[in-house]
Amino acid sequence: MITLSSIRAAAEVIAPHVVRTPLLPFGSGWLKPESLQPIGAFKLRGALNALARLEDRSRGVVAYSSGNHAQAVAYAARLHGVPAAIVMPSNTPEVKVEATRALGAEVFIVGITERVQRAEELVAERGAALIPPFDHPDVIAGQGTIGLEVLADLPSADVVVVPMSGGGLISGVATAIKSIKPEVRVIGAEPALAGDVAASLRAGQLVRWDPVERARTVADALRDEPSELTWAHISAYVDDVVTVTEEEILGAVAALARQARLVAEPSGAVAVAALAKLAGAGTGVAVVSGGNIDPALLARLLAA
Amino acid sequence: MITLSSIRAAAEVIAPHVVRTPLLPFGSGWLKPESLQPIGAFKLRGALNALARLEDRSRGVVAYSSGNHAQAVAYAARLHGVPAAIVMPSNTPEVKVEATRALGAEVFIVGITERVQRAEELVAERGAALIPPFDHPDVIAGQGTIGLEVLADLPSADVVVVPMSGGGLISGVATAIKSIKPEVRVIGAEPALAGDVAASLRAGQLVRWDPVERARTVADALRDEPSELTWAHISAYVDDVVTVTEEEILGAVAALARQARLVAEPSGAVAVAALAKLAGAGTGVAVVSGGNIDPALLARLLAA
Numbered sequence: 001m002i003t004l005s006s007i008r009a010a011a012e013v014i015a016p017h018v019v020r021t022p023l024l025p026f027g028s029g030w031l032k033p034e035s036l037q038p039i040g041a042f043k044l045r046g047a048l049n050a051l052a053r054l055e056d057r058s059r060g061v062v063a064y065s066s067g068n069h070a071q072a073v074a075y076a077a078r079l080h081g082v083p084a085a086i087v088m089p090s091n092t093p094e095v096k097v098e099a100t101r102a103l104g105a106e107v108f109i110v111g112i113t114e115r116v117q118r119a120e121e122l123v124a125e126r127g128a129a130l131i132p133p134f135d136h137p138d139v140i141a142g143q144g145t146i147g148l149e150v151l152a153d154l155p156s157a158d159v160v161v162v163p164m165s166g167g168g169l170i171s172g173v174a175t176a177i178k179s180i181k182p183e184v185r186v187i188g189a190e191p192a193l194a195g196d197v198a199a200s201l202r203a204g205q206l207v208r209w210d211p212v213e214r215a216r217t218v219a220d221a222l223r224d225e226p227s228e229l230t231w232a233h234i235s236a237y238v239d240d241v242v243t244v245t246e247e248e249i250l251g252a253v254a255a256l257a258r259q260a261r262l263v264a265e266p267s268g269a270v271a272v273a274a275l276a277k278l279a280g281a282g283t284g285v286a287v288v289s290g291g292n293i294d295p296a297l298l299a300r301l302l303a304a
Numbered sequence: 305m306i307t308l309s310s311i312r313a314a315a316e317v318i319a320p321h322v323v324r325t326p327l328l329p330f331g332s333g334w335l336k337p338e339s340l341q342p343i344g345a346f347k348l349r350g351a352l353n354a355l356a357r358l359e360d361r362s363r364g365v366v367a368y369s370s371g372n373h374a375q376a377v378a379y380a381a382r383l384h385g386v387p388a389a390i391v392m393p394s395n396t397p398e399v400k401v402e403a404t405r406a407l408g409a410e411v412f413i414v415g416i417t418e419r420v421q422r423a424e425e426l427v428a429e430r431g432a433a434l435i436p437p438f439d440h441p442d443v444i445a446g447q448g449t450i451g452l453e454v455l456a457d458l459p460s461a462d463v464v465v466v467p468m469s470g471g472g473l474i475s476g477v478a479t480a481i482k483s484i485k486p487e488v489r490v491i492g493a494e495p496a497l498a499g500d501v502a503a504s505l506r507a508g509q510l511v512r513w514d515p516v517e518r519a520r521t522v523a524d525a526l527r528d529e530p531s532e533l534t535w536a537h538i539s540a541y542v543d544d545v546v547t548v549t550e551e552e553i554l555g556a557v558a559a560l561a562r563q564a565r566l567v568a569e570p571s572g573a574v575a576v577a578a579l580a581k582l583a584g585a586g587t588g589v590a591v592v593s594g595g596n597i598d599p600a601l602l603a604r605l606l607a608a
Binding site: 020258300 | 321324325326327328329337339340342344345463558562564565566567574595596600602603604606607
């Protein structure tokens with residue numbers, strides 16, 4: 001389990017390179033817009049902390065990801081002047097491949113089932129360090145800095161809602177919040193179509209859903225599942241999970257653009273949709289985790 | 305002329321009620337996203353300061369505006385628990401009328417040429433205080449707080465680009481910056497179709513353009529012209545003006561949504577378009593002044 005002191009240490013390490021996102025009023029609650037980070041997602045926090053804490057990064061870093069973690073590691077590596085090799089599945093949208101290359105990373109396109117193996121080969125061949133998307137204490141500690149900032153900016157917060165996929169974000173945020181102020185409720189938010197953590201909390205143990213099932217949701221960054229490490233944090237610290245429909249997710253994307261002037265991706269709007277269902281829970285904060293939406297999808301939602 | 309100390313005093317007055325907007329990296333420069341203020345525009349700063357400094361606000365406040373100033377005054381009045389009467393021209397989009405009413409203001413719809421007169425009548429009838437959109441020292445001092453924040457967050461800034469219309473925003477920002485660090489260049493940004501201040505600076509005196517000419521630009525919040533008060537600040541402090549085309553403005557709106565995950569209105573993107581034309585000018589900051597765009601227009605720009 002990670003500790004509050006590791007999160008506080010991460011905050012110092014990443015401060016020069018991340019945006020200190022403000023809380024924005026939204027309806028009767030607040031937003032923590034991590035979509036405003038340089039790569040458009042909170043992932044930069046964990047990647048920066050993990051990379052900075054590597055004992056030897058001289059031979060570069062490796063990551064596998066089709067999404068925001070790819071760009072986070074590429075960005076962090078460029079900042080530290082080390083090479084980054086990113087393994088992406090062949091169904092990754094070209095725009096994300098190009099964005100990762102534009103950050104100076106070497107991209108390896110492989111079949112979706114070969115991602116992990118190819119990354120491990122690169123680690124072995126190069127002596128490079130693997131930065132996993134969530135299953136690592138330094139990554140979790142980096143994401144936890146969001147919890148410190150929420151409590152610092154809004155000491156009166158009663159509930160903090162955090163989207164869940166692999167669980168790195170909520171593990172860090174919940175550790176920070178429960179260590180400082182245990183009476184603040186930490187609520188996970190999931191698409192109902194990828195509601196495996198909600199099912200796990202009900203069952204009292206980690207329930208695994210078929211990846212094909214989890215892949216149905218439009219929230220494409222929330223299709224992963226917890227590891228043993230993140231489940232340990234989730235089961236210890238998370239008070240409850242709220243699941244939301246696809247319609248609620250897309251409605252939240254549109255509301256964020258219209259009322260908060262934020263471009264959010266569907267995954268980034270899931271906690272906002274969940275917070276809207278928690279009326280009467282007191283002062284709430286929703287983490288807007290990312291903003292890398294397909295512009296054509298946003299256009300359709302705004303034209304509707 | 306307003307002073308640095310009045311801006312510093314304004315910063316203390318408004319701090320509890322405005323978002324402390326961060327600087328966001330964007331290309332080789334930075335953005336100051338005032339679009340993230342509660343009403344979606346910097347106007348809240350000036351309205352809050354002016355309202356807080358009224359000697360007697362017991363009989364309420366009056367404003368005339370079809371745009372962001374209307375909502376700024378309504379929002380500030382509600383915060384302070386005083387009635388607000390807002391005079392809006394009959395061509396104001398219904399969505400803006402409703403947004404102003406939703407903030408608790410009483411809205412008076414009049415013909416476009418009767419706005420000022422009707423506002424003055426309301427002031428006389430009610431003993432209420434008029435809060436002008438830019439032609440007032442307290443309003444200018446409130447907007448100037450943006451300049452303090454830019455210098456605090458980015459001491460290495462070389463150039464700050466600010467959109468211009470009535471000139472309240474740039475008057476305040478330029479006063480703050482030139483008082484603290486005169487070597488930082490303050491550049492105004494205007495649509496070429498409403499380039500009256502650029503023409504004024506070239507002529508060395510306030511040049512007035514026909515309102516019909518100024519109304520051609522898509523940047524509907526930048527169709528006003530300076531007063532004697534704001535011109536005094538502009539001519540004293542502004543180093544230069546960059547004008548941008550309509551195409552450059554709309555391109556900047558799309559780039560802000562795609563690359564900075566910000567919803568900006570055309571007027572709010574004008575300084576971003578201008579900064580893009582200042583390559584080689586050093587470390588630049590563009591003020592994104594507002595985000596209240598017609599969602600259908602943003603949808604069209606993103607679908608293109």
